[in-house]
Every structure is written in C-alpha cells, then in structure tokens.
Amino acid sequence: MDCDIAIIGGGVIGLAIASSLADRKSNIYIVEKNDSHGRGISSRNSEVIHAGIYYPTGSLKAELCIEGRQLLYEICAENKIPHLKIGKLIIATSEEEMATIEHLWMNAKKNGISSVSLVAQGKIAEMEPHIRAFGAVFSPDTGIINAHALMDYYLCDARSKGADIVYGTEVVGIDKISGGYRIATVNRNGECFDFDSERVVNAAGLHADRIAGMVGKNYVQHFCKGDYFSINNVKKGIVQKLIYPVPEKNHAGLGVHLTLDLQGRMKLGPDATYIDRVENYMVDASKKERFYEAAVKFLPFIHKEDIVPDMSGIRPKLQAAGEDFHDFVIREDLPGFVNLVGIESPGLTAAPAIARCVRDVLAARSVLA
C-alpha cells in the first residue's frame, strides 16, 4: 500500500479528520483538487459556532454540533484561533411567532443546552436597543470564528504529526483491491496517477456523493445556494449579537439573518435557493428587495441603499426541495471506506466531533477485508 489513509477533500472536515487521525505511525495523505485547502464550502459560510438549538434531539447534527462547539472553543483557546463568543438572539417579529420561539427554547433544552433562555421584549431592548422583537431565545454560547485560521491550524497540526496534503489533484475513480482501495487521480496538468490506500475517508463536500458513487454507493446531494448581502460599514457597532428570525418552515435555511464577522462587519444571509448542480457563486443582485424586506422587520435601522451583494455559498443537502429534515451521513459503507455526505450546517461547528466520530469508526476495524 502507498498509504494507510487517504482523505479526499481539504476542507474543514477533511483537515479536522487528518489532524485527529495523524500520528507518527501512519501514512496519511489528503488529496485536494484545488490549489489550496479550504476553497470549497468551508470558505463560503457564516463562520458561526452554533449552539445546537434547531436540530432534532438525538440527530447527529444535534449531538455533533454540541460536542463540536465545546471542542472548538477549547481548540481556539489553546491555539489562539481568532473567535468570539458573542451570543445570539432568535427573535419573533410578531406575536404569532412566539409559539415557534418557545418551541425552539424547549428543543434546545431537550438537546441538553442549559444556557439558552427565553427573553421578553423589555430585556431584548436592554440587550440590543436597535432591533425590533416581540420576544426571543438567547443563546450565550453561540460565537463566531475565523474559519481559515481554524483550517490552517488543523493542517499545520496534521503535518506536524506526519500527514501531508497533495494539491491540484482530483480523484476520478476508485476500485476495491485486496486489502484496500486503488485511487485514480488527475493533476492540474492532466497527468493521471494511481495510488493504493488501505483506508479512505470521503470528505469531498459538494462532490461527496460522486466519490461515494465511485464505490457503488448511491447518495444524492442537492445544491442549495445561500446569497449574502453586506451592510454598509457606517452601521458597524449598532448590533453586538447575531440576530436570527425564526427558521424557515421548509427546513432549507435558518431565514435571512444578521451575522457579524470578527471585525464587527455586518452581513445579511444566507437565503436558501435550490439550484442546478453547478458551482456558480454569483450573487443574485435582484434579491436586494427581498433581503431588505426580510431584514427591516427586525433591523429597522437598515435602509435599502445600505445593502449590497456580497458572497454566496452552496449547501450539499440530502433533502430535495420541500423534503423534511435529513441528518449528516457518516458511515463506513465498505470496509475501511467512510463516506461523509450531506455535511451542510452545522458542519464547521461540528468538525472536531465529526473527526472524533470518523476516528472511532476506523478504530473499530483493525483488519481489512
């Protein structure tokens, strides 16, 4: 065998897994088709450390988000990764939405998040005087992080323990062979190269279903795009916390919300639109009116001219448009071959717990067929 473990994908998930699995005894390669790590979903998200409020109790999304959040704060503190625990308000903009707020609060409690509380209108006015809300769930443990700094840390840690990354190399085929897998790749010059690995971890993000398909496993990921609009910097500092409306009923997204980055810059988004299977990151400027209308309900200080198209990201969703909740899939589908499929939000938060989970799955199998 050329290597012990091949990890396909150098996003936050593949890098966290490499950091968790690497040790001086094993030979681990991350194979990444781009010329640098973290250019996929991991560089196009809200960079929020989620608390785990929304997800159904007992789901992987709930459990790995909560475990991942705790681990992430520890990793950030120990390794000086820029982050801030700024807290989040999920707000009702009308009395009718209060039932959803209470439901979210109860769900958070069921998920074991004891820090969340229900907040009345008067208290919200003290916490965030410039927003409009009837009532809210307050999550003090929600935070923001520099996702690139986190990925750099994971890669550096993995490399220091002997793992390596190969850039500009796309996995185009996989065959089961005796004692492992033969992986066919093409590099940026169009040159083909095969190598053999005892184990394989498929962390290919938007294309994880295609990689799984190479070994006969049939998953379908639907692309669900989220556009962001940024808010003029003159409004910087008006709001201190992340402000979310009640989530969309169709499970596609969390509703157009206000995110802050570590410099205090404000963004609205992401929305959720199912698209064809093309990585098109153009922001649809014609959505400006819709973003404004959605946001002004709870951010009355915003004017239409304050918002401009910013960035977008694409979620790999296992549920098609209109379908109910689907969980992450983290599964050893073939001996020593672990597929990670549908790793949408809260994947960034859950990354260290997902890595722990993959390590456990692989540790449970010592001899390969």
Ligand SMILES: Cc1cc2nc3c(=O)[nH]c(=O)nc-3n(C[C@H](O)[C@H](O)[C@H](O)COP(=O)(O)OP(=O)(O)OC[C@H]3O[C@@H](n4cnc5c(N)ncnc54)[C@H](O)[C@@H]3O)c2cc1C
């Ligand atoms: C709009 C949006 C907002 C989000 N906000 C948050 C948030 O605030 N908090 C949170 O916790 N999560 C959030 N998420 C989810 C989070 O960003 C993802 O779960 C996470 O980044 C997924 O990481 P990944 O490593 O699986 O995917 P990626 O980062 O896409 O990495 C996969 C890598 O695999 C490579 N690859 C693909 N195919 C091949 C191949 N054939 N050969 C070689 N390499 C290949 C790609 O180039 C890519 O680099 C958000 C997601 C979106 C889309």
